[in-house]
Amino acid sequence: MSTIQERTIGDLVAERPSRSRIFEAFGIDYCCGGKRTLLQASGTAGIAVEQLVRELESQPAIAQDRDWREAAVAELIDHILVEHHDWLRANLPRISVLAEKVVRVHGGHAPVVVRIADVHSALRQEMEPHLEKEERMLFPAARHLEATGEVLLGCHAVDSLEGPIGVMEHEHVAVGAMLDELGSLTDGFRPPEEACNTWRAFYDALAELDRNTRAHVHLENEVLHPRIRRLEAAGRAS
Numbered sequence: 001m002s003t004i005q006e007r008t009i010g011d012l013v014a015e016r017p018s019r020s021r022i023f024e025a026f027g028i029d030y031c032c033g034g035k036r037t038l039l040q041a042s043g044t045a046g047i048a049v050e051q052l053v054r055e056l057e058s059q060p061a062i063a064q065d066r067d068w069r070e071a072a073v074a075e076l077i078d079h080i081l082v083e084h085h086d087w088l089r090a091n092l093p094r095i096s097v098l099a100e101k102v103v104r105v106h107g108g109h110a111p112v113v114v115r116i117a118d119v120h121s122a123l124r125q126e127m128e129p130h131l132e133k134e135e136r137m138l139f140p141a142a143r144h145l146e147a148t149g150e151v152l153l154g155c156h157a158v159d160s161l162e163g164p165i166g167v168m169e170h171e172h173v174a175v176g177a178m179l180d181e182l183g184s185l186t187d188g189f190r191p192p193e194e195a196c197n198t199w200r201a202f203y204d205a206l207a208e209l210d211r212n213t214r215a216h217v218h219l220e221n222e223v224l225h226p227r228i229r230r231l232e233a234a235g236r237a238s
Helices: 009-015 017-025 038-045 049-058 073-106 112-148 162-185 197-237
Strands: none
Touching: 009 017, 009 038, 009 197, 017 049, 017 197, 038 049, 073 112, 073 197, 112 162, 112 197, 162 197
């Protein structure tokens, strides 16, 4: 049986999602970097693994925690749609409006906000078609696979869903890089002392976007996609 140091970051967060806050506090990526073991991640971050273990083991369980690995694929997808896809569709335009206001008022003397707005715009342009592809292609295929054991993409039988999964994970990497850049440009989403209320609201919205999207990517990379692969493997073995 593996020790906690040998377990992956993604697995630890899948087991108890609230652990993501600990990794966020230490600047450890748990979504696109979720395949690393705790020992590997601590070394990269320059943190003693024993400190991370103490933090994880001392954190109490909370009622909102759920191990989504135990849910049916259809239930997991419904959760992703409500908590992440619907959230993004409601909030990406709102954040764009905040970005435009901040750039208009402060962009001349604080050019960093112009770059922040540009990165958010690029992130939105990446995410919106990404959501559509998941909802039209991968999610229906995953539901059908769970219900029938058949691997279909649209109306066509295919050997595997590995192709669309690979596309989604490649796009996740791009999104993760943009989130990292937003965090760096905003000094961890901390507004400067002179920031007005709109500027502060903009950074607060970006921080919420970072948390929601990282949780979204983690659920897909570390829970949904492995479940699809296991269902395919079980179908081939039967």
